[in-house]
Amino acid sequence: MAVTGAQKRVIVVGGGLAGLAGTVRLVESGLKVDLFSVVPVKRSHSVCAQGGINACNEVARQQGYSEYEHFDETIYGGDFLADQHPVLEMANWAPKIIDLLDRMGVPFNRTSEGYRDLRLFGGSLFKRTHFAGATTGQQLLYAMDEQVRRHEAAGDVTKYEHWEFLSPIIHDGRCVGIVAQDIRTMQIRAFRAEAVVMATGGCGLIYGKSTNSVMCNGAAAARCYREGAYYANAEMIQVHPTAIPGADKLRLMSESARGEGGRVWVPAIKRADGTWGPHPRSGQDPKSIPDNERYYFLEEKYPKYGNIVPRDIATREIFDICVNQGMGVGNQNQVYLDLTHRDKDYLQRKLEGILEIYEKFVGEDPYTTPMRIFPAVHYSMGGLWTKFVKGTYNPPKPLPKHVSGKRAPINAEVGQGMAYGDPANAMTNIDGLYAFGEVNFAYHGANRLGANALLSCIFDGLFCGVGVANYVRDGAPSKAPSKDLPQGAYDGAVERETARMKKLISAVDLGKAADEATNPYVIGRELGVEMTEACTVVRTGPRLEQCLQRLGDLRARYNRLTLADAGGWTNQSLSYARALGDMLDLSDAVARGALERKESRGAHYRPDYKDRNDAEFMKTTLARRESDGSAHVEFIPIDASLVEPTARTYGKKDDSKPAPTPPTPGSTGVPSRPVPTTVGSGV
Amino acid sequence: MSSTTPTAPSVAPKPGTRTIRIRVKRCEGPGKPERWEEFTLQVSAGDGTNVIAALQRIAAKPVTVEGKNTIPVAWDSGCLEEVCGACTMVVNGKVRQSCSALMDTIAPNEGDVVTLEPMSKFPVIRDLVVDRSRVFHNLKRVKAWVPVDGTYDLGAGPKESPETQETRYVLSTCMSCGCCLEACPQFTKQENPETWDSAFLGAHAISQARLFNMHGTGKQLEKERLEALAGPGGVDDCGNAQNCVKVCPKRIPLTESIGAMGRAVTIHAVKKLFTLR
Structure with a gap:
């Protein structure tokens, strides 16, 4: 020691x-x-x-x-x-x-x-x-x-x-x-x-x-x-597969809700061939839907793990049900997470903290009404x-x-x-x-x-x-x-940061505070929408390329942003604006990594490269920042000396992966349906 | 564990949008004058807009109701799901976390006004941001920790009954938000940190003393905690207004904790009397 x-x-x-x-x-x-x-x-x-x-x-x-x-x-x-x-x-x-x-x-x-x-x-x-x-x-x-x-x-x-x-x-x-x-x-x-x-x-x-x-x-x-x-x-x-949509954030509904018996379902009608189709009364009182008209899709597709399949899988399945199959509750981007069959006392002892969050922010009682949830960026x-x-x-x-x-x-x-x-x-x-x-x-x-x-x-x-x-x-x-060590090393670093701050402060123009083109909060909101559309559940080459281009546009706007606060005291606008530049750097690394990784693995799903490709991509994506803020990406070998890779199926019945439709590149930064607004997006 | 769950807030079933007004008490820094500014906001029923989302929208377009460009409001926030305590402020005259203050509940009708003020028991840093260092300082006064022998692997902790765990868990959900202090008539603003050690600890710290005195190993500091509670600013300063328990967002039984610690301090004092040499 x-x-x-x-x-x-x-x-x-x-x-x-x-x-x-x-x-x-x-x-x-x-x-x-x-x-x-x-x-x-x-x-x-x-x-x-x-x-x-x-x-x-x-x-x-x-x-x-x-x-x-x-x-x-x-x-x-x-x-x-x-x-x-x-x-x-x-x-x-x-x-x-x-x-x-x-x-x-x-x-x-x-x-x-x-x-x-x-x-x-x-x-x-x-x-x-x-x-x-x-x-x-x-x-x-x-x-x-x-x-x-x-x-x-x-x-x-x-x-x-x-x-x-x-x-x-x-x-x-x-x-x-x-x-x-x-x-x-x-x-x-x-x-x-x-x-x-x-x-x-x-x-x-x-x-x-x-x-x-x-x-x-x-x-x-x-x-x-x-x-x-x-x-x-x-x-x-x-x-994360289960979150509560909100105006300012997407609140987590813990996986423990499923671990303690929560069941994920949508109202649906079983067709003669055994497949499921949309339910005419979907979105109405869930208690009025009989059990044989409830599609417990995770349990059906993954009989071994059921509702507790890992997050990326549950997320893709929920996304598929809502976005591709149009079977979301009330044809919206939401599915039920149902705990109503469990004893209330039991739930209170084990899950009160999260059920209270749902009750407070949605205004419905999760002990008696199934919760409505949708995936959200989490980790x-x-x-x-x-x-x-x-x-x-x-x-x-x-x-x-x-x-x-x-x-x-x-x-x-x-x-x-x-x-x-x-x-x-x-x-x-x-x-x-x-x-x-x-x-x-x-x-x-x-x-x-x-x-x-x-x-x-x-x-x-x-x-x-x-x-x-x-x-x-x-x-x-x-x-x-x-x-x-020489003081100069420290003083130089302080000078660089002071210069960065001064540059931002010099951009203060109260008269232009409401100009959306250069307002940092607006740029931040658009960044969120863009990243959500291009870099979450489904990622395609063309959309990622478009994303990188848009990140460049946002960066150009960022470089001429205006602040509304010149204050030398608790200046939150300054902190936010400074961080926004860093967020643009990281976003570039995320999008470029997603573009270069031409395979599907875990949370990274590419419909244009549906399979895992161990030969080329069982490797760490390494990003180094170029001077213009963009990422230089390469792949380096990993240590896989203990366990052999195997196909990751979690005992899925039908072995084909769910194949959500890729979002098509739109012409504006505004999310177009059916892209889920609840996976992320701006405030 | 509490068996009561709050009833669902009644969401106004009003269709379409409505315009509400947000009045914010502003202050540019310590010693600077206070002033009110008002903003208008379009919201619609069921859109989930809370105080934080409203402030975020104002920051992106900081224009007052008079059409004047202004500086974005400064506020504190963190988790936005009422577990971190950061966004505590006084909303429509009541201290609470602003993240869980939904417009559909607090301003359900056209033209409703929402007033936002900083907590009054702590020094204002700027606008709605206050300095709550004293809340954490008071946790040191009652030694709110378990004195473990370091982080090396020494096996499990003491076994515990589900009943004790359930009592401790509720006490341990205290997020040091300060609601109980804002509502307490005995807890007064102290601008000078030198007075902190003799001023009233407040309900949260007393309740934390109880939490750690209940733990098998935490008990080892029981006497020191009771000494702190017996001293100036201790449990005797409680005026029994019982406001603390009414405003606690985690429904921690604070008055129960104060009662329990009051009795423990008395017993401790009597014991001390009989062991005097």
């Missing part, structure tokens, strides 16, 4: 679950942490995670489950895109992480005997998801927040809340600090550090409306990308590219897919997946710059399994945090500590 000088400081950017877990681990290693966040850390986006956190547990184990099966499910769920060794290590750590959270006081739901209760989740046939009501993310975040507050009270953590990360400071190829801005006083300054951990989450806001919180715009990651960090698998964006599997060092388990050749419930080939010893404590783990291509949590592209491949996100956040913090401490102790910082 690393023990380092008490004065050495590490910067953590982002106070969600990954940032807080990392902070705790770094402090325990004898380091001081400066923790930066645009919001008070307790309000980070991790609070929105609902369903739970996966881990092998004693009950599942005795039924034949293992950490290895969890690993295998995650690789298969991610459609064989993830590097395999890191996933193995994460699955092996999961039970330890649950124990730790339990010790920290997380109120996990309990069985009558007092053990931790478990629920079923997507992509598994075993109950392996631990949960605290339906607000598990909130409860986990609070537990970590409390521990960090304890360290803060002891003087080991300094919080910089309401500070916005502007840039990493790179000196001699190594990250030695950051530039940040106090978003109240608008002061810009440099901070020295021996290492910097980015834990800044995803980028849902490039889609305008998504299930993400308002700060999840990807700007922090984009600023590292601008300074030379690689961005990987940008095109792998998870569209970014891609993120900053990071390294890892393989652990001790290296079979001579990859094993065939694990047979569910069979004995695992290895135990779950620490260090078999990744080399524990190695400073390279979770390090970006820039020395000393790390990425933890959602902003780290590792683990989830082309599709994340439900309840694996909280796990990857905490795993990065605990496991990779040790590597950061070792880097500080033994790596470049031990020879050239940041305090000895």
